[in-house]
Amino acid sequence: MTVADQVKPGMPWLPTKKEKSQKFVSFLLALIASVVLLFGTGLNGKLGWVFAFFISYVSISFITEYRKAGIPAAQDSLLTSISRFAIFLAVIPIVSIVATVVSKGWRGLHWGLFTQDMSQATVNDPITNGGMLAAIVGTLIMVGLALIFTLPISILTALYLTEIKGKFAGIIRFLVQAMSGVPSIVAGLFILSSIVYPITQSYSGLMGALALSILMIPTVARTAEEVLLLIPSDLREAGLALGATQWRTVAMVVVPAVKSGLVTAIILGVARVVGETAPIILVTGGGDATNLNPVSGPMGSIPFYVWKSFLLGGTEESSQRTWAGLLVLLIWVLLLFMAARFISSRTRKG
Amino acid sequence: MSNTLIPAPRELVTKPRKSDQLFRVIVTSGGLSSLIILGLILSFLTFRGYEVLRLEGFGLLTSSDWSVVEDETGNVVEQNYGLAAMLVGTIMSATIAVFVGVPIAVLTALFLEFYAGRKIRSILISVIDLMAAFPSILFGLWGFLVMMPSVEYWAKLLNKYLGWIPIFDVPAPVFTRSPFIAGMVLAIMIIPICTSISREVFSQTPLDRIQAAYALGATKLAMIRAVVIPFGRGGVVGGAMLGLGRAMGETVAVYSVLNIVYQVNWQMLFGAGGNIASLILLKIGEADRDETNALMAAGLVLFILTLVVNFIANFLVNRLGKTGR
Numbered sequence: 001m002t003v004a005d006q007v008k009p010g011m012p013w014l015p016t017k018k019e020k021s022q023k024f025v026s027f028l029l030a031l032i033a034s035v036v037l038l039f040g041t042g043l044n045g046k047l048g049w050v051f052a053f054f055i056s057y058v059s060i061s062f063i064t065e066y067r068k069a070g071i072p073a074a075q076d077s078l079l080t081s082i083s084r085f086a087i088f089l090a091v092i093p094i095v096s097i098v099a100t101v102v103s104k105g106w107r108g109l110h111w112g113l114f115t116q117d118m119s120q121a122t123v124n125d126p127i128t129n130g131g132m133l134a135a136i137v138g139t140l141i142m143v144g145l146a147l148i149f150t151l152p153i154s155i156l157t158a159l160y161l162t163e164i165k166g167k168f169a170g171i172i173r174f175l176v177q178a179m180s181g182v183p184s185i186v187a188g189l190f191i192l193s194s195i196v197y198p199i200t201q202s203y204s205g206l207m208g209a210l211a212l213s214i215l216m217i218p219t220v221a222r223t224a225e226e227v228l229l230l231i232p233s234d235l236r237e238a239g240l241a242l243g244a245t246q247w248r249t250v251a252m253v254v255v256p257a258v259k260s261g262l263v264t265a266i267i268l269g270v271a272r273v274v275g276e277t278a279p280i281i282l283v284t285g286g287g288d289a290t291n292l293n294p295v296s297g298p299m300g301s302i303p304f305y306v307w308k309s310f311l312l313g314g315t316e317e318s319s320q321r322t323w324a325g326l327l328v329l330l331i332w333v334l335l336l337f338m339a340a341r342f343i344s345s346r347t348r349k350g
Numbered sequence: 351m352s353n354t355l356i357p358a359p360r361e362l363v364t365k366p367r368k369s370d371q372l373f374r375v376i377v378t379s380g381g382l383s384s385l386i387i388l389g390l391i392l393s394f395l396t397f398r399g400y401e402v403l404r405l406e407g408f409g410l411l412t413s414s415d416w417s418v419v420e421d422e423t424g425n426v427v428e429q430n431y432g433l434a435a436m437l438v439g440t441i442m443s444a445t446i447a448v449f450v451g452v453p454i455a456v457l458t459a460l461f462l463e464f465y466a467g468r469k470i471r472s473i474l475i476s477v478i479d480l481m482a483a484f485p486s487i488l489f490g491l492w493g494f495l496v497m498m499p500s501v502e503y504w505a506k507l508l509n510k511y512l513g514w515i516p517i518f519d520v521p522a523p524v525f526t527r528s529p530f531i532a533g534m535v536l537a538i539m540i541i542p543i544c545t546s547i548s549r550e551v552f553s554q555t556p557l558d559r560i561q562a563a564y565a566l567g568a569t570k571l572a573m574i575r576a577v578v579i580p581f582g583r584g585g586v587v588g589g590a591m592l593g594l595g596r597a598m599g600e601t602v603a604v605y606s607v608l609n610i611v612y613q614v615n616w617q618m619l620f621g622a623g624g625n626i627a628s629l630i631l632l633k634i635g636e637a638d639r640d641e642t643n644a645l646m647a648a649g650l651v652l653f654i655l656t657l658v659v660n661f662i663a664n665f666l667v668n669r670l671g672k673t674g675r
Contacts, residue, residue: 156380275485
């Protein structure tokens with residue numbers, strides 16, 4: 001037996017068995033205290049219990065740490081437990097939202113949702129009458145058009161910020177950031193005041209697409225800028241050293257290198273606008289019949305479908321419609337988000 | 351003697367080629383588009399709302415009467431457009447959102463940066479980023495169905511025990527659809543953006559300073575207080591202001607949980623509030639020409655308000671976020 005076999009490296013930073021059991025005991029104590037608080041006082045409901053548990057856990061761990069190591073350790077444990085509680089509070093809503101939408105929406109799902117539109121049905125009809133075809137087609141057309149308008153502008157903006165770095169670069173970066181804070185309803189009002197009232201005087205899908213692209217440009221431009229900044233300048237210099245002009249370097253070297261990053265930017269932009277409701281309500285007219293022509297006639301969309309069944313309804317059927325629509329919207333957002341994650345994680349590895 | 355010829359220095363020309371000049375022009379013009387779009391928004395809303403702005407003057411911001419009176423034949427006899435109640439309501443619910451949401455967001459960011467293990471951290475970051483991608487209609491209807499009853503209950507509790515403080519007082523026991531409820535829904539909506547900005551700022555804290563604090567025997571709390579908070583203060587404040595801007599511009603989520611009343615109400619638990627964006631959504635469908643112009647003016651006020659808040663926020667994040675002390 002060598003010495004190395006006998007002497008194992010110690011890991012003094014890991015909690016010992018005693019500390020672990022102490023933690024467990026204080027957890028149990030907090031659990032009991034929270035139940036006592038719950039029945040002893042006016043607090044009630046799940047959130048009331050969470051609150052009671054939080055208070056008792058914080059105070060118990062504060063006291064044990066204070067007895068063990070004095071005030072600084074006790075204060076430290078205070079921040080630890082409060083920040084744990086904060087992350088809990090931040091995650092509760094998202095869990096609750098997903099749970100609510102799924103539990104209320106799945107019963108409203110049926111195949112007709114994707115093959116029928118609402119032109120022959122009202123929101124209070126049974127859920128098997130009518131569906132979301134008009135809404136889904138409308139959203140696809142509008143988001144697609146918005147993408148066509150957005151893509152050149154935002155990629156040029158990102159290229160200006162990273163490749164040309166002109167004298168306006170600081171201002172433009174500032175303005176793009178400011179633009180991402182433009183309220184969605186203002187985008188709708190802008191399209192109304194600049195195009196719908198003076199020129200076309202009718203609602204259409206194209207107007208919706210224009211309003212959406214105002215909201216989409218900053219998201220896509222900023223993400224594209226971030227991925228372009230990740231490109232090592234060696235690549236650009238290599239292109240220039242081989243005698244390429246700047247635009248050849250950008251077109252043949254830089255942009256191909258960030259292709260998947262640009263795809264991520266597009267997906268994030270689409271996810272940003274797919275559920276926008278306010279501008280859609282203002283400028284598209286919200287049709288119930290399937291309309292493939294974005295230039296004329298009102299066009300439906302998923303947020304409009306949800307909004308209409310929420311506002312005009314009041315019956316069991318309309319509520320089912322609302323939540324089924326929200327479920328479809330949520331699934332879209334989830335799929336887009338996962339696609340963006342997948343692509344960006346794959347490129348980071350490669 | 352031979353005459354050594356010293357060659358004259360060659361003149362260097364760095365004139366880009368035609369193709370590059372064209373490329374630069376195209377990219378620059380594309381880059382300026384955000385300036386153009388923002389300018390167009392500003393000018394069109396001003397153009398449309400000009401008549402109302404001239405008619406009402408500062409009354410647009412100080413009066414709270416929004417009414418169009420018609421006689422029997424449908425002619426407009428009298429019209430008043432005042433946004434004071436809406437403005438107060440917008441600022442109040444956004445402020446509530448910031449006061450509730452930002453502490454949670456900052457603590458969450460601290461947890462993610464300094465407490466969470468690697469695996470939990472990446473999962474939680476994805477979850478919170480996903481929350482940022484949720485559309486506002488989802489928050490609005492969820493707030494209407496799930497959040498409103500329980501927040502109403504909290505409001506009653508607050509009023510019962512803290513009613514002696516003027517802001518928690520109510521003139522009548524009506525707690526439904528109050529600015530407080532709208533503020534809570536907005537608080538949840540701004541948590542993701544505030545969290546991600548605070549997290550980004552915190553993660554830029556220089557590692558050597560953190561390790562120096564630990565080496566001096568600091569606990570985590572002492573390290574965060576002495577190093578991370580002073581370093582990231584500007585960025586966190588900027589993130590909070592970005593959240594404020596978001597909260598002011600929200601439409602659908604607020605509309606579904608707020609009762610709009612044309613009267614300035616400072617009592618946040620009372621079920622009467624105002625919101626510029628929701629007013630626009632409420633009125634635009636049935637508005638005649640003059641009222642539409644008034645709504646454009648309202649949109650202009652909202653636009654300028656959010657733009658100013660965003661400018662300050664971005665300034666704070668960009669300038670102060672990176673320097674520290």
